[in-house]
Amino acid sequence: MEPITVLGAIGPIAKALEQINKLTEFIAKDKITAEDNLYYRTWLDIAAAAIHGLEGEYTEILLQAKACNMADEAQKSALLVRIDQYLNLERLRPILFGAIENLRNGQSVLQKHAGRFYLLPGTAKERTEALEEYSRLLNKLIEYLNSLGAYRGASCAALHSVTNLVDQINKSPDTVRDIVTTQLENRDKSYLSDVIADSQTVIDKLRTAFR
Secondary structure, X not given: OOOOOOOOOOHHHHHHHHHHHHHHHHHHHOOOOOOOHHHHHHHHHHHHHHHHHHHHHHHHHHHHHHHOOOOOHHHHHHHHHHHXXXXXXXXXXXXXXXXXXXXXXXXXXXXXXXXXXXXXXXXXXXXXXXXHHHHHHHHHHHHHHHXXXXXXXXXXXXXXXXXXXXXXXXXXXXXXXXXXHHHHHHOOOHHHHHHHHHHHHHHHHHHHHOO
């Protein structure tokens, strides 16, 4: 995977791209192959970084909208530009898609390795459990990818909320602060924390079971 251009990206998306670049450079520099479980552990980190960036950018857009003086055309324009870039610049979704494809291919590779010779008692059980957790997490990642929208038109986390926000800014700017405040207060962040925690669990299980 070629290094990703961070130029023009801001906030959480820029941070995610920087982290992803380091992870892909690690794969290339250490010549980690698709036969090594470390390869899939690294792609799990890449997927988590992409989701963290997408969710983080959504949060920062809401915070910027809450603080925005809608009577100030410069502030309003800057907010709309940021939202437009979030909706239409495909920076992190293709990376998440690529990570999922690599992880999907990893199911058969890891399954093959699971049947290989092992010395320690309990290894077979550990490998079975690791593969089950891996498959569950992969399904979660696929569901998240599908939630970002179709491949024609806008795409982002919380797509419906973001497109509604654009409508409110353009049609009823005076209502934006109250709407965004409610969205921030009611926002469920459990999915993000669950995915990150699940990713770490699977990474640890793969490291232990396939050592």
